[in-house]
Amino acid sequence: MILLPLFEWIGSTNIGLTIRDSMWLFPVIQCVHLLALAMLGGSLIVVDLRLLGLGLKRHPITYLSQQAYPWLIGSLLMMLVTGLLLASSDTLKIYFSPPFWWKMGFLAVAILFTFTVRRTALRLEDIQLEPFKGKTIAICSLMLWFGVGFSGRWIAFY
Amino acid sequence: MSPLELFEWLQNTYWSMAIRESLILYPLILTTHVLALCVSVGLIAIVDLRLIGLRFSNVLISEVTGKLIPWALFGFTLMVTSGLLLFYATPLKAAQNPFFQIKMFALLLAGLNAFFFHAAIYKKAITWDSLQIVPFRARLAGCVSLTLWTVVLVSGRMQAYNWFN
Numbered sequence: 001m002i003l004l005p006l007f008e009w010i011g012s013t014n015i016g017l018t019i020r021d022s023m024w025l026f027p028v029i030q031c032v033h034l035l036a037l038a039m040l041g042g043s044l045i046v047v048d049l050r051l052l053g054l055g056l057k058r059h060p061i062t063y064l065s066q067q068a069y070p071w072l073i074g075s076l077l078m079m080l081v082t083g084l085l086l087a088s089s090d091t092l093k094i095y096f097s098p099p100f101w102w103k104m105g106f107l108a109v110a111i112l113f114t115f116t117v118r119r120t121a122l123r124l125e126d127i128q129l130e131p132f133k134g135k136t137i138a139i140c141s142l143m144l145w146f147g148v149g150f151s152g153r154w155i156a157f158y
Numbered sequence: 159m160s161p162l163e164l165f166e167w168l169q170n171t172y173w174s175m176a177i178r179e180s181l182i183l184y185p186l187i188l189t190t191h192v193l194a195l196c197v198s199v200g201l202i203a204i205v206d207l208r209l210i211g212l213r214f215s216n217v218l219i220s221e222v223t224g225k226l227i228p229w230a231l232f233g234f235t236l237m238v239t240s241g242l243l244l245f246y247a248t249p250l251k252a253a254q255n256p257f258f259q260i261k262m263f264a265l266l267l268a269g270l271n272a273f274f275f276h277a278a279i280y281k282k283a284i285t286w287d288s289l290q291i292v293p294f295r296a297r298l299a300g301c302v303s304l305t306l307w308t309v310v311l312v313s314g315r316m317q318a319y320n321w322f323n
Contacts, residue, residue: 038203055225064214
């Protein structure tokens with residue numbers, strides 16, 4: 001495959017080698033990755049519940065999404081950075097791990113969906129967003145992001 | 159029967175071995191545990207951000223707890239169920255792991271913090287419900303909760319490493 005040299009190169013960088021050779025760096029980065037995951041989950045779910053007509057339903061969707069947004073961006077960036085660091089320490093293992101590619105697939109679609117379809121819909125005033133459309137967006141968002149988390153957890157096993 | 163004897167007996171039961179040695183069951187329960195964590199700790203963090211006064215200041219405190227905590231409890235139930243199954247799969251190894259002991263202690267403290275917030279402070283919430291700046295005790299409860307859940311997550315993740323055994 002065309003990406004193998006890229007993976008080999010990332011694995012041979014100083015960053016990758018340092019993390020691999022350290023006893024505690026990998027676990028510590030994993031912990032940050034997990035904390036950011038919880039925060040990302042919270043900032044997505046609080047808005048997706050609202051789109052489903054649940055949770056904080058007395059408040060405008062635009063307000064909730066605007067309040068959650070900095071934490072969504074912050075935790076997503078933190079996940080991407082720590083994820084890249086974790087991956088760089090063992091690039092050959094993940095290259096041959098099917099769940100890793102599942103995760104990357106889900107991640108690409110989830111990011112694309114969140115910052116195009118979902119973000120556009122969240123900018124609308126509540127009256128303009130049909131409930132059915134809102135619900136569909138929430139279900140897609142939850143399924144895509146849970147898909148990322150689900151396949152991510154399997155990388156350690158396969 | 160001492161706890162260790164009990165855990166040893168548990169470890170040798172059929173289903174404990176079945177989960178431990180399954181290439182599907184163990185990862186599946188672990189995945190459920192992490193996704194449930196995402197729902198419960200994620201929503202608890204949102205409630206804590208409101209208590210501290212950092213986000214969602216238009217939402218009443220009674221509303222943010224009343225509407226979001228039930229969903230957090232839903233995730234929490236799933237997390238405890240899958241957590242018990244994971245413990246059941248490797249009881250001896252888990253119980254002797256210092257990270258697991260720290261995790262259980264922090265979990266207990268997080269529970270007590272939530273209980274005292276509801277029992278003592280929350281009653282007064284009606285009076286300061288709509289205030290955008292919440293009293294010190296509520297802010298403290300939010301900070302303590304965030305700190306304790308961070309300890310729970312970190313020690314839970316570190317449990318995979320048997321540095322001290």
